[in-house]
Amino acid sequence: MNRAQRDAYCGGPATLYQRIAAVLAPAILAGLLIYLAIIYHTLPETIPTHFNFAGEPDGWSGRGSVWVLPILGVLMDITMLVVGLFPQAWNTGTKITVFNRTRVFRLVRDLLSDIRLGMALMWAAITLFTVHPSWGHGWILMAVSFFLVLFPIFRYFLRLYVFRR
Numbered sequence: 001m002n003r004a005q006r007d008a009y010c011g012g013p014a015t016l017y018q019r020i021a022a023v024l025a026p027a028i029l030a031g032l033l034i035y036l037a038i039i040y041h042t043l044p045e046t047i048p049t050h051f052n053f054a055g056e057p058d059g060w061s062g063r064g065s066v067w068v069l070p071i072l073g074v075l076m077d078i079t080m081l082v083v084g085l086f087p088q089a090w091n092t093g094t095k096i097t098v099f100n101r102t103r104v105f106r107l108v109r110d111l112l113s114d115i116r117l118g119m120a121l122m123w124a125a126i127t128l129f130t131v132h133p134s135w136g137h138g139w140i141l142m143a144v145s146f147f148l149v150l151f152p153i154f155r156y157f158l159r160l161y162v163f164r165r
Contacts, residue, residue: 012102012106014109015106015109015110017110017113018109018110018113021113021114021116021117022081022113022116024117024120025077025113025116025117025119025120026074026077026120028117028120028121028124029070029073029074029077029120029123029124031124032070032073032123032124032127032128033070033074036066036067036070036127036131039131040063040066043063043066043131044063045062045063046060046061046062046063047060047061047062047063047065047066047130047131048060048130048133049061049065049130051129051133051141053142057133066127066130066131069123069126069127069130070123070124070127072123073119073120073123073124076119076123077116077119077120080112080115080116080119081116083112084109084112087105087108090105090108092104092105092107092108092160093156093157093160094160100163103163104160104163107156107159107160107163108156110156110159111152111153111155111156114151114152114155114156115149115152115153118148118149118151118152119148119149121148122144122145122148122149125141125144125145126141126145129141
């Protein structure tokens with residue numbers, strides 16, 4: 001399938017938002033990895049890796065553990081990128097027809113873009129608060145993380161509901 005056929009099948013060419021998200025999510029993760037590489041030698045041998053709801057550390061690990069979340073973020077971003085290439089495998093929440101395919105697939109691609117950006121921001125925030133625990137409160141980080149992950153899903157289903165009416 002050539003690019004024009006794929007674009008026609010997958011809801012048309014990528015929107016500006018989708019193109020921005022496709023660049024911004026990996027850029028956030030790459031920036032995080034670069035930042036960690038720069039400050040790694042200044043980190044203490046043991047760093048907090050888990051915080052209670054009050055933002056107080058209650059779990060500790062070696063400083064090498066700071067790489068786990070950014071690498072997990074990169075792997076998840078690659079997974080979302082690959083998933084976006086196979087629209088026939090998507091569970092869209094509605095029956096796909098010739099008449100609605102373009103709109104529904106565009107909505108799903110927006111959802112994937114939202115998730116990629118949200119996950120990149122979430123992994124970056126968690127990693128930065130782990131490296132710099134004095135920056136903030138645990139409950140704020142938890143609330144922001146839930147928002148970044150759940151908001152795109154609610155947004156997708158709301159848009160799909162409006163579309164189906």
